[in-house]
Amino acid sequence: MKGFISFLLFWSVNLAAQTTPVNLDFSQVAEQMPIGWNIQGNEPEVITREHPTSSGQSLRLSRTETSSDSFAYAAQVIPFDFIGKTLKLTGWLKTEQVSADGGAALWVRLDSGSNLAAFDNMAENMLKGTKAWQQIELSMEVPPDVDMLTFGTLLAGTGTAYFADLKLTLDDKPLEEAPKPTFIASEPHEFEQDSGIRISQLSTAQQQHLAVLAKVWGFVKYYHPESAKGNISMDAELFRLIPQLLTVSDTERDKKLITWINQLGELTPCDKCKESSEAALVHPAEFWLGWNLSAELNQQLARIYATELPIPHYWVKPAPRVANPVFNEKPYTDISYQDSGFRLLSLFRLWNIIHYYSPYRDLTEQPWEQVLLDAIPAIVSAKSELDYQLALAKVIYAIHDTHSQFNTRDLTLLRQFIGLNNVPADIRFIEQHAVVFKVYQENLPIRVGDVITHIDNKTITERMEYLRPLLAASNEPTRMRDLARLLLRTNDSKSEVRIMRDNQPLTLQLPALPLNTIERQNYYYEHGNSAYHRITPEIGYIRLDRIARVNLDEMMRSLANTKGLIIDIRNYPSEFVVFSLGQYLYPLPYRFVSFTRMQPDNPGQFNWSEPTIVGQVNPNYYKGKIAILINEQTQSMAEYTTMAFRGAPKAKVFGSTTAGADGNVSRITLPGGYWTSLSGIGVFYPDKTPTQRVGIVPDVFVTPTVAGIKAGRDEILEQALQYLQAD
Template sequence: MKRTLLITFVLLFQLCFSKPITETQKLAATCKVWGFLKYYHPNVAKGNFNWDDQLFKVLPKIEEAKTDIQFSNVIEKWINSLGKVKAYKAELPNEEIDYFDKNFDLSWTQNTVLFSKSLCQKLKFIEQNRIQGKQYYVESGVEFTNEVEYDLFDDKDKNFRLLALFRFWNYVEYFFPYKYQMDQNWDLALTELLPRTINPVSEVDFYLLLKEMSAKLNDTHALFGANKLFEIFGWNSVPFEFKFIGNKAIVTGFKNDSLSAINDIKIGDVITKIQGRSIDVLIKENLKYAEGSNYPAQLNHLEWPIFSQKSNVSEIEFVRDGKIGVKEINYYEYKDLKINYENNSEKYKFIENNIGYANLAVLTPDDVSTMMEKFKNAKAIIFDIRNYPQGTNFAIAEYLNPEPKNFVKSIDADLSWPGRYIWRKEDTPCGKVNPDYFKGNVILLVNEKSISHSEFTAMTLMVAPKTTIIGSQTAGTDGRNYRFQIIKGLWTSFTTYGVFYPNKKEVQRIGIVPDIEVKPSILGIQQGKDEILDRAILFAKDGK
């Protein structure tokens, strides 16, 4: 009798003081707890459980919970089932660690509005007594390992959709160094995307959701891909290259010369509409799918959603020689475009007035010594980095500096305390002791196609004396680009270690800032000019 009264009293007490909890609140909290336990709980982080299966088993119980207290009880019982966590006394490091903590925030574990006091205490205890030693689900350098592989991602199964979302969200939560720089708070992104994960508005909506999620990283290294996206954006594309200027698409070159000629496409054509829809509108509609650290980088990633389609023909409106025209052009599968990626440009050469020019897209480390011998008495050397270089930065830097120079400061993930990063004690400097270093002007050309190693190369070379950067904002992403599968068939990537200037100032999103800003104009493209190179030559001549 007394036991029955006690249970009744407890239930009435909980009923009086508990609060309703929404499905989104429950699942957002479950996502965060699931990820936290995956990387912090000693028994889980050692790989003692099938962690996906654990999620599938707890989700029905989470769904049944109607109040915050009921939810906390479910989570606590789940944690208790994982085995005892032993308390340990952390050893003090031999030397002070320089932590980078702008991403690190586990304050959500102490959210007493959502979690019971005892659950908060339990989560805090796990943090304080987290796994020591090797992680099962992530390796040094950030490599996600030992995830359960599935023969097929079942997008009709809500639990599988939640698993994909939870994996992706937690990868970024703990191992994306630039999370603090994102436009949208990552917690808010989770609560925004969960309702569509639970109830997608269409068969392909979940894939669009993950594409949007990838774009929310504001990281030009980020990319999400899945075959289902071809059903949305299409698999046929145009045979020409283009650049967005003033919300118009300007033809800048050809992927396939003959196919472009068949469609009467000329360099300098200004495309204003596709299928009767203005480029301006198409940019606004599709920008949410474009991964990029800044707006120029996003525009550079809009080819697929705007210039791809399922049909093999499309109507365009264009301007040529001041006249507006409308015509149909053909679209082609990738294999039929037969793009020749071989770059036959000269590696280096003299241009007017004893000015050296090096194309870092094709220059190799073996070429550097011969090139610098040729250019040793040049008035200036222009290094074109509007491309992806071939690892020549350190070799070139030895000829440009009188002594070694620090040019970068990096951070790495601390796997003993996931979410925290540590400043590297030492990054490799560039240059060497060289009294016979190049004394002329050093000019670097950059634009939105300068990404990652291109930007790292610019950082290496810009510390040389008498260096000037000319061009426009770069892609704004540096560090390791890690590509992996969330689940079979769902591919993604993002940056996993951070790169900063030696004074710890950000490069991410900002990119390499030109000393002289030059952007190509429509008229310049139509006249066949390289306005950035032209400005560099002018600067090399008169220093202005």
């Protein structure tokens, strides 16, 4: 019982949030699963005709002694932006032979930012044994500042439970009909479709004015209490300010900004807000003094900074439990790319989000203020839609975060820029060469191990420079990983490739096929088709990209008597198994990670968390050696998983530099159908050693060789096997 209660209390929500509860009667089904529900740990046959009135369907949760995990659940997550006092979840439950050590229940959880605000899972009244249909009601008072609702059904132990006709009400009204707060910032404004601003070129002075505006506007957006309450449409304010500042002197510019700030609302100073003495990352005191503003404007910004911010903040709030930032921005999906005002809004929005809410902003190679200054003329003067997209992509590149990629709802222009077709082969960068790693069509003149020097008369370096704006990455190995996927793209039906083979130059004519006709291999190495097997009679092998829905207890029992265990994380885990698998690897709890998280009342500040623990007291932990395999395809959750497992007794990490992009992802919506993301929390070892950009440093550094690729060897696996098989 304790396991699933802890799970619900400390669960980090990874589900996609919906806007309202859906399919509470389980009548909408796709591929035999109820639409809108996330279901885990259950046996097959989820939807049944069992029903208290015989006129509908029910959700069936069922578990046996061999079921995966320790409980089954169904869940939905929705933003809680309603006004009300009493929340109720009601539903019908029926049980069959539910074990005494478990139970069936409804559950509700309310979060306020990163804090659990309220929780009920019928812990004292769970249904056990065999019970006829009965209606259950959970009722809770809604605490202030709640912003996320998670609810659902659960079954612990063994047996079967049926759930039917759930209802959510707030003050006895259906939740979707409950009133919501209104904000001026979310209301339509006069510039929704067009800012009315068109700029063909900028003088140096105008560029400087716009850079100042970007910084002051962003400062006011996040620090002014009226803006933080949602009482100011900051986008509309920007569109009013831009024309005013294009034809003025520095002095007049600052006076106009002061006049604008004065009409935004009263400021009440606070005495002890924005405490940052223990911060992991924070802007320097009075950081705006470096913006070359007038003394009076500096004083005005100081007064704003010295004001206490309301919580929650309209523009940004911490995600439930995890506390990565969730941004509240209008998308303006249908505006024209030619609109200079919306171009500048995109840049200013992106620049300020990184400036205040990236836990890794100190790791950008170029000063972030210089990125802004360089981007303004490029963004404004872009002649075509593609030029504008590439100018935005260049700003995102400067973040140096593999999670930060340029995305657009319409990929037509970018696909044409890269190439609509692809030579049916894959490349890897090995020993600083572009080496053919995989060939997908028989009878091609190109071979695995060939070193490519030119593609359509362009050197690899020239091709890389052409594609560079689209190669945003935390480190160079990851950039080269992504470049390799794009090198052989072309808009022609064939491509001329020059190679070196056995020290002999060759020129090859190769076909280029539409992308959707080539079934490419996801990862460099894919040993076996199952989640686990014995790679030798005495060595177990686990690949985490196949680990979803595997019964971990059964898996570890089958591998318990092996001499060694390989955990291959040169992929992306198909299920989060840090704690569920980690408990089998450790004899005692182990501290493996510390986070830095945004401080809602002081934009730009990140505070340290207490270290997170994996494992538990377990005398029956796995006793053999462990080899963890990583490379540049190990990214984000895969890197986090490596951190969690590497501290196990007799564990060593083999391979090369990982992607260096860890931390829950926060989406940044930009006008015009564009978006990007950032790593929203800082991820460090407990001793505060960083992982971002650095990646996971292996204990045994192994990189593939051209000779090894040509021979079809997995050199990282070979090194791991030597370690495991040695006495």
